[in-house]
Amino acid sequence: MSVPARQKREPLVRMVKRDDISSRRAWSYRALAFVAALATGGLLILILGHNPLFVYRDMVVGSWGSPTVIKETIKLAIPLLICALGLALAFKMKFWNIGGEGQIIVGALAAGYFGFFMADFLSRPLLIAVMLLAAIVAGGIYGLIPAFFKAKWNTNETLFTLMLNYVALAVIKYLMNGPWKAPGSSFPKMPMLVPGGRLTQILGVHWGWILALVLVLVAWFYFNRTKQGYEISVVGASENTARYAGMNVGRVIMRTMFLSGALCGIVGFLQFSGADYTIAEGIAGGVGFTAITVAWLAKMNPFGMLAVSVFIAMLERGSNTIQTIYKIPASASSLLIGIILFFMLGCEFFITYRLVFRGSASPGRAGGGGGDGGASTSSDSASPGQTDRQKREESA
Amino acid sequence: MNEDVPLAVSMEHIYKSFGRVRANVDVRLQLRQGEILALLGENGSGKTTLVNMLSGVYFPDHGEIYVQGRPVTIRSPRDAFDLRIGMIHQHFKLIPVLTAAENIALGLSGSVTLNRKSIHAEVARLAERYGFELDPARKIYDMSVSEKQTVEIIKVLYRGADILILDEPTAVLTPLETEKLFAVLRNMKADGKSIIIITHKLHEVLAISDRVEILRKGEFIATVETATTNQARLTEMMVGRPINLMIERPEASGGPERLELNALTCVDHEGVTTLDDVSFTVYAGEILGIAGIAGSGQRELCEAIVGLNPPTSGSISYSPPHPDLAKTPCEKERIDRLSPGAIARRGISMAFVPEDRLGMGLVASMDITDNVMLRGYRKGKGPFVDRVRPKALAERLIEELEIVTPSTSTSVGRLSGGNVQKVLLGREIAQEPGVLIVAYPVRGLDINSSYKIYDLLNEQKARGVAVVFIGEDLDVLMEISDRLLVLCGGRISGIVDPRAVTKEEVGLMMVHVAGAEGLDSETGSATGEAA
Numbered sequence: 001m002s003v004p005a006r007q008k009r010e011p012l013v014r015m016v017k018r019d020d021i022s023s024r025r026a027w028s029y030r031a032l033a034f035v036a037a038l039a040t041g042g043l044l045i046l047i048l049g050h051n052p053l054f055v056y057r058d059m060v061v062g063s064w065g066s067p068t069v070i071k072e073t074i075k076l077a078i079p080l081l082i083c084a085l086g087l088a089l090a091f092k093m094k095f096w097n098i099g100g101e102g103q104i105i106v107g108a109l110a111a112g113y114f115g116f117f118m119a120d121f122l123s124r125p126l127l128i129a130v131m132l133l134a135a136i137v138a139g140g141i142y143g144l145i146p147a148f149f150k151a152k153w154n155t156n157e158t159l160f161t162l163m164l165n166y167v168a169l170a171v172i173k174y175l176m177n178g179p180w181k182a183p184g185s186s187f188p189k190m191p192m193l194v195p196g197g198r199l200t201q202i203l204g205v206h207w208g209w210i211l212a213l214v215l216v217l218v219a220w221f222y223f224n225r226t227k228q229g230y231e232i233s234v235v236g237a238s239e240n241t242a243r244y245a246g247m248n249v250g251r252v253i254m255r256t257m258f259l260s261g262a263l264c265g266i267v268g269f270l271q272f273s274g275a276d277y278t279i280a281e282g283i284a285g286g287v288g289f290t291a292i293t294v295a296w297l298a299k300m301n302p303f304g305m306l307a308v309s310v311f312i313a314m315l316e317r318g319s320n321t322i323q324t325i326y327k328i329p330a331s332a333s334s335l336l337i338g339i340i341l342f343f344m345l346g347c348e349f350f351i352t353y354r355l356v357f358r359g360s361a362s363p364g365r366a367g368g369g370g371g372d373g374g375a376s377t378s379s380d381s382a383s384p385g386q387t388d389r390q391k392r393e394e395s396a
Numbered sequence: 397m398n399e400d401v402p403l404a405v406s407m408e409h410i411y412k413s414f415g416r417v418r419a420n421v422d423v424r425l426q427l428r429q430g431e432i433l434a435l436l437g438e439n440g441s442g443k444t445t446l447v448n449m450l451s452g453v454y455f456p457d458h459g460e461i462y463v464q465g466r467p468v469t470i471r472s473p474r475d476a477f478d479l480r481i482g483m484i485h486q487h488f489k490l491i492p493v494l495t496a497a498e499n500i501a502l503g504l505s506g507s508v509t510l511n512r513k514s515i516h517a518e519v520a521r522l523a524e525r526y527g528f529e530l531d532p533a534r535k536i537y538d539m540s541v542s543e544k545q546t547v548e549i550i551k552v553l554y555r556g557a558d559i560l561i562l563d564e565p566t567a568v569l570t571p572l573e574t575e576k577l578f579a580v581l582r583n584m585k586a587d588g589k590s591i592i593i594i595t596h597k598l599h600e601v602l603a604i605s606d607r608v609e610i611l612r613k614g615e616f617i618a619t620v621e622t623a624t625t626n627q628a629r630l631t632e633m634m635v636g637r638p639i640n641l642m643i644e645r646p647e648a649s650g651g652p653e654r655l656e657l658n659a660l661t662c663v664d665h666e667g668v669t670t671l672d673d674v675s676f677t678v679y680a681g682e683i684l685g686i687a688g689i690a691g692s693g694q695r696e697l698c699e700a701i702v703g704l705n706p707p708t709s710g711s712i713s714y715s716p717p718h719p720d721l722a723k724t725p726c727e728k729e730r731i732d733r734l735s736p737g738a739i740a741r742r743g744i745s746m747a748f749v750p751e752d753r754l755g756m757g758l759v760a761s762m763d764i765t766d767n768v769m770l771r772g773y774r775k776g777k778g779p780f781v782d783r784v785r786p787k788a789l790a791e792r793l794i795e796e797l798e799i800v801t802p803s804t805s806t807s808v809g810r811l812s813g814g815n816v817q818k819v820l821l822g823r824e825i826a827q828e829p830g831v832l833i834v835a836y837p838v839r840g841l842d843i844n845s846s847y848k849i850y851d852l853l854n855e856q857k858a859r860g861v862a863v864v865f866i867g868e869d870l871d872v873l874m875e876i877s878d879r880l881l882v883l884c885g886g887r888i889s890g891i892v893d894p895r896a897v898t899k900e901e902v903g904l905m906m907v908h909v910a911g912a913e914g915l916d917s918e919t920g921s922a923t924g925e926a927a
Binding site: 011014016017018225226227228229230233234237238240241243244245246247248 | 414415455471702704735736737738739740748750752755756757758759760761762766769770771773774779780781
């Protein structure tokens, strides 16, 4: 048949949705993506004129090489982890709380009020307890505000929480320049916390690390084993279903955001009382934003967040080291985190879809499943899953 | 007999899989020039998949397609248009804020400016030729469902399609509108167009088609001349075994009053009256059917009763059954100001199977156990959830209702439509309700599952539950209901004995409220939009 209609060929690449993928295979894809991310980052380092292997090695040594740096790394991981747990509460509900920074600041300020002005009237354990409680309440209320408006008038929580970050920053500036200015200082800064208000160290790091580990367990139980955790999942999946099941959606949103803000508030307290001993504009230091990455990379799993936060802390710590050794800017760590995030999110596409190339769906093998069996995937074509399917086709 | 008629379309050895699901296996389809071919099959039999490969939505894994005898490759809807193939999808793809004419011209190449006059003239010409009624200057949001469908059909004709594919076009139409559509289709056929119509309503197949192609579970079963077959034989080919199409209607027990609605009126947040002075009573041990065009206030009615959508005025009262069902009920109580949670806390068991199963009744991403506990998760003291009992219940439902699933930890979104509905209805029945409201319970279900659902509803009726059945298929409603309430534009146009009226009479009531003629079309379309 000499007809011109054949000139249209099969499309070059098609996306085909995967039905099922074994979790082992999915994780191997993720591992592959991780390696690819490191390779891409290595390429950048190479362009800067250094050997990526040495640079990576020095990053690891710089963050895990000695007891001193290990302590520093853990100190960085604690706020990231606790804040990520808090944000995950909201994210599970599909409430996009990007106001972690503001909630951390407000928590620190509340703790600061008692730390700066009440230290003389309270015994040491009582002072610490009051500071912690104040941070929890203040952070919680700061999280509650956007939740209240969302529940009542369905306002956009993303913008609302973002804006509240700037409000909190402005409050710090105001206090620093006026009411809370350190006495006798010509510089706008707050006083130092009295030693009685500082956190005790356990194994060389303030006890926030124990609190963080406990919170990981608590969060896991809260998500998976409690009625409230169940409510969060239902509200996150569909508000209609939640209302249908008789849940008070507004109340769930407000309660959850209080908890989310409260956890961020704890971070503020720990940073103030365990690390900085004073409050400046950098008290949150971007933790509220980096924690978003932590929560997502861990897919909202508390144990995953533990691993991811330690890893990111290692990158940040390690990039300080390579800055001194190689004069690579410390922002290299942000770059690397960005690249890893990009590859991780990108690999989810390959976990959900398969690519089928032109001509790979050969008719000869299409006895049962059509092109499904004959198609080669983007990364591997002879995996166990594939051969299984072919076997099934042959027997069919 | 007409073997020498040229073929408009021929699809040979078509295969298509989605992951592990084999939607089409070695399927063939032959559409003759100038005929109406009905594509018949249960849900999930691969009808839509097959025609989507013809209209360029999917690309076959394997197989050949010939149009007018020439082998072709259809990679996109645009390729299909070039071959003069046009598809009218089940879900309309129209932009509400644009007019009919603008929607019709949308996406066509041509000059940057839109010559509305010439489009209007062309639309008018097409409407005249095939017997449509359409005002090209009207906005889509002002239109009823059947008018929107008309726009979709004209859109396809406007692009010069000779081969038309209609995917379940009658699912959203009243009997009268269906007749109109069929008249149009016959005109198109007389004009030489070749038409594929997908449906699972047998009487429509017999009324409109020249030939029928039957698919079952993704496989080609047969193509038969419509004139030589009948409903029973078509069903047998469709299901794979002979099946009794009678729906049972056991005698209603004449139980006491269970639910009373009095002058219920709902106004939505846009100020549209969705329910207008609705009063009726549901008795224990009966099935009250509710018929009406889509968007006549059915959803608002359900949601008002279960507390999701508080009425603007009027009352809803519930009479709890006496522990001994035979005795007179206890004191009535008003429930129209209560939220679903408050109703549940009063110990009133109100079961509701909503229209939007995965968007309201269930959580698609959660597993069966977690979905089963949606109603009762608050039970038990303490902050922790009990998953042991829900798991046992899930296992019981899987066994009793023959739910096909790998396990109780499979997410509901992965189940087929029939199994999803069984999980939902099973959970609602498991709470031993006093009232059971089901909205479109068999939509999208295959025949076997549908009959299972009818049986379950009859079982509840026998238990003394007041069942409210909101449906779209008049045949089913008239067979299963003890009484039939007809809604029109948010008002009750009558409550009738389904044994004593004809389908046409009910069809008329669906578009006219007795004593309020002329009001119908406007309120009808207004509420249709609101829904």
